[in-house]
Amino acid sequence: MAKLKGAxxxxxxxxxxxxxxxxxxxxxxxxxxxxxLYDEKSITFHLTRxxxxxxxxxxxxxxxxxxxxxxxATSGPGAxxxxxxxATAHMDSIPMIAIxxxxxxxxxxxxxxxxxxxxxxxxxxxxxxxxxxxxSEVARTVKEAFHIARTGRPGPVLIDLPVDVQMLEAEFEYPxxxxxxxxxxxxxxHPGQIKKIADAVEKSQRPLIYAGGGxxxxxxxxxxxxxxxxxxxxVTTTMMxxxxxxxxxxxxxxMLGMHGTAYANHAVQEADLIIAVGARFDDRVTGRIDDFxxxxxxxxxxxDPSSVGKNVKVDIPVIGxxxxxxxxxxxxxxxxxxxxxxxxxxxxxxxxxxTYRKDDKLRPQYVVERICExxxxxxVIVSTEVGQNQMWAAxxxxxxxxxxxxxxxxxxxxxxxxxxAIGAKVGCPDAVVFDxxxxxxxxxxxxxxxxxxxxxxPVKIAILNNGWLGMVRQWQELFYKKRYAFxxxxxxxxxxxxxxxxxxxxYGALGIRVKEKNQVxxxxxxxxxxxxxxxxxxxxxxxxxxYPMVPAGEAIDRMIHGLA
Amino acid sequence: MSKFIIAALVExxxxxxxxxxxxxxxxxxxxxxLAVGExxxxxxxxxxxxxxxxxxxxxxxxxxxxxxIEVITVxxxxxxxxxxxxxxxxxxxxxxxxxxEKIVQVVDSTGAxxxxxxxxxxxxxxxxxEHRIKALVELLRPYGILEIVRTGKIALQSDA
Numbered sequence: 001m002a003k004l005k006g007a008x009x010x011x012x013x014x015x016x017x018x019x020x021x022x023x024x025x026x027x028x029x030x031x032x033x034x035x036x037l038y039d040e041k042s043i044t045f046h047l048t049r050x051x052x053x054x055x056x057x058x059x060x061x062x063x064x065x066x067x068x069x070x071x072x073a074t075s076g077p078g079a080x081x082x083x084x085x086x087a088t089a090h091m092d093s094i095p096m097i098a099i100x101x102x103x104x105x106x107x108x109x110x111x112x113x114x115x116x117x118x119x120x121x122x123x124x125x126x127x128x129x130x131x132x133x134x135x136s137e138v139a140r141t142v143k144e145a146f147h148i149a150r151t152g153r154p155g156p157v158l159i160d161l162p163v164d165v166q167m168l169e170a171e172f173e174y175p176x177x178x179x180x181x182x183x184x185x186x187x188x189x190h191p192g193q194i195k196k197i198a199d200a201v202e203k204s205q206r207p208l209i210y211a212g213g214g215x216x217x218x219x220x221x222x223x224x225x226x227x228x229x230x231x232x233x234x235v236t237t238t239m240m241x242x243x244x245x246x247x248x249x250x251x252x253x254x255m256l257g258m259h260g261t262a263y264a265n266h267a268v269q270e271a272d273l274i275i276a277v278g279a280r281f282d283d284r285v286t287g288r289i290d291d292f293x294x295x296x297x298x299x300x301x302x303x304d305p306s307s308v309g310k311n312v313k314v315d316i317p318v319i320g321x322x323x324x325x326x327x328x329x330x331x332x333x334x335x336x337x338x339x340x341x342x343x344x345x346x347x348x349x350x351x352x353x354x355t356y357r358k359d360d361k362l363r364p365q366y367v368v369e370r371i372c373e374x375x376x377x378x379x380v381i382v383s384t385e386v387g388q389n390q391m392w393a394a395x396x397x398x399x400x401x402x403x404x405x406x407x408x409x410x411x412x413x414x415x416x417x418x419x420x421a422i423g424a425k426v427g428c429p430d431a432v433v434f435d436x437x438x439x440x441x442x443x444x445x446x447x448x449x450x451x452x453x454x455x456x457x458p459v460k461i462a463i464l465n466n467g468w469l470g471m472v473r474q475w476q477e478l479f480y481k482k483r484y485a486f487x488x489x490x491x492x493x494x495x496x497x498x499x500x501x502x503x504x505x506x507y508g509a510l511g512i513r514v515k516e517k518n519q520v521x522x523x524x525x526x527x528x529x530x531x532x533x534x535x536x537x538x539x540x541x542x543x544x545x546x547y548p549m550v551p552a553g554e555a556i557d558r559m560i561h562g563l564a
Numbered sequence: 565m566s567k568f569i570i571a572a573l574v575e576x577x578x579x580x581x582x583x584x585x586x587x588x589x590x591x592x593x594x595x596x597x598l599a600v601g602e603x604x605x606x607x608x609x610x611x612x613x614x615x616x617x618x619x620x621x622x623x624x625x626x627x628x629x630x631x632x633i634e635v636i637t638v639x640x641x642x643x644x645x646x647x648x649x650x651x652x653x654x655x656x657x658x659x660x661x662x663x664x665e666k667i668v669q670v671v672d673s674t675g676a677x678x679x680x681x682x683x684x685x686x687x688x689x690x691x692x693x694e695h696r697i698k699a700l701v702e703l704l705r706p707y708g709i710l711e712i713v714r715t716g717k718i719a720l721q722s723d724a
Contacts (some may be wrong), residue, residue: 120582148633
């Protein structure tokens with residue numbers, strides 16, 4: 001058998017795993033790998049302008065397509081620049097392979113040029129990681145890494161490959177099977193437990209489904225929708241679960257939690273049965289944990305046993321894959337008639353709708369609503385940054401399909417949205433991809449505009465520009481006596497920095513500034529019409545807040561409402 | 565915080581120890597002892613970890629341990645039936661023949677063993693359960709303990 005270099009083996013192994021796109025940035029310790037990629041026609045390489053752009057793009061690609069995202073960086077600073085993005089993927093259980101070059105094996109631990117112990121650094125933010133010391137281990141490691149990344153509760157896996165191992169030769173044979181005695185995720189739910197859920201539904205008066213990102217990851221939206229419709233159960237989703245259940249369905253309560261809908265939060269507190277699926281009772285969802293769902297029996301369906309019973313006491317735990325369990329559950333559940341409960345929910349919906357002041361000022365919620373309205377019927381993916389922009393995008397856009405909402409939930413990473421949008425556009429070239437951004441977040445990875453322009457990835461960036469780090473300012477307004485410590489991004493009320501229109505133009509993108517409410521539609525329509533990246537700078541009401549809001553540490557039905 | 569004894573069967577590979585100890589240290593739990601060695605299967609190591617922890621958080625740590633890719637099985641031996649042993653070496657001051665003889669007598673009465681005799685000290689070896697180790701240390705303390713080294717506890721659950 002012919003021998004191949006370690007770098008070639010790695011690239012061939014990636015092909016065997018079906019990889020078609022890699023996002024990355026080259027450097028000294030990955031030169032052999034890049035040389036091998038140069039000849040590989042079945043993989044398209046996307047050169048970002050920062051390693052953080054590469055890792056978020058791989059993440060956005062993975063979230064939008066359901067495939068494993070792949071990113072690549074050199075040793076030392078290249079590798080450490082990936083860390084925030086790896087942690088982002090880890091917190092949201094996104095399947096990803098991060099490949100890093102490492103200094104020569106003999107130099108490891110010597111403080112060599114561009115050396116960082118990236119395996120040590122990423123140990124707690126990866127599902128697993130590898131340092132390959134033997135070229136004969138490359139193929140098997142890649143096989144294992146992909147298996148680990150995409151099965152069970154998915155997550156990022158890092159492979160660190162010293163530059164000398166990239167150049168050493170070995171025979172290449174891609175392993176067909178993997179044997180890992182210590183890694184066998186449970187997928188099928190226990191039938192006895194599933195029956196118990198059906199019985200609990202039967203007995204309940206006020207049942208509620210609480211669905212999380214696990215629905216998206218497991219591809220279980222259809223199963224969830226079938227289950228909810230057959231059993232007649234209302235559904236609230238977490239932010240990570242947006243799109244997992246159609247929000248235009250009458251059974252939908254939208255998002256729950258800190259900035260969730262009032263009706264979802266009240267329903268949680270009143271429910272006598274909560275069926276949590278692929279969700280993890282995060283503190284932004286539960287509010288004060290001792291007061292969360294006080295009257296409820298709790299069912300928890302999750303593929304990760306360590307998620308179950310972590311934050312709340314669970315009455316009926318079911319370990320396994322959401323898709324398979326929901327399908328099994330649907331076949332044993334009966335339709336639940338609970339008209340009083342549904343009426344109560346309808347009256348909450350009428351009394352406490354998601355809303356905002358509808359005057360003639362340019363308000364961010366209106367911008368999001370118009371984006372939603374003007375793209376109806378089209379294949380749209382929305383990515384967001386983190387902060388107020390993210391919450392308005394979650395609240396005022398109606399998500400009806402999975403993998404159309406890309407947002408950093410667990411880690412809350414500012415600077416995620418633009419590179420994620422680029423990754424999504426690579427994975428779904430026919431979709432219209434919007435990054436709903438804030439003026440703070442967008443500046444964290446603004447350099448990726450160059451990637452979008454040069455790679456001809458026409459993403460549409462809607463900056464909700466208030467000249468503040470808005471969410472922090474909101475907290476300071478409400479809880480720190482309006483002491484706006486270090487949150488102002490504008491030089492003056494009328495002097496915002498940077499000029500996003502000129503900035504867009506300098507990158508070769510189209511920039512549109514919108515200051516009036518009546519210009520919003522024209523700007524969005526123009527952005528949709530132009531075949532290239534567009535930056536829309538919506539100069540919004542400066543001190544608009546995100547409501548409702550559950551103050552940190554309060555029970556989730558103790559919301560502050562914006563409009564009385 | 566109270567003491568717990570956890571055993572884990574793990575893949576015998578580099579990096580596994582760091583992953584495991586990281587789960588404890590990230591939560592501020594101190595590992596009071598840790599013993600690692602190959603098992604009957606050379607590809608598998610067994611770790612015995614004695615840790616000061618909060619019970620509820622330890623429950624989570626056990627699940628996280630199980631979640632680690634290279635961990636095969638985790639046992640919580642705390643509160644169950646198990647046999648445990650530890651080996652200890654104690655170096656005791658013994659400046660005169662007189663004192664050396666006294667130490668020899670004390671050691672003989674316990675079943676421990678003298679493994680090294682120097683001009684100024686003797687070194688005593690003992691193995692056994694916690695009780696036995698503690699008893700020896702207390703017996704030797706009056707003579708002046710210079711140094712102690714312990715292997716950390718190893719333990720196997722009983723079949724009974």
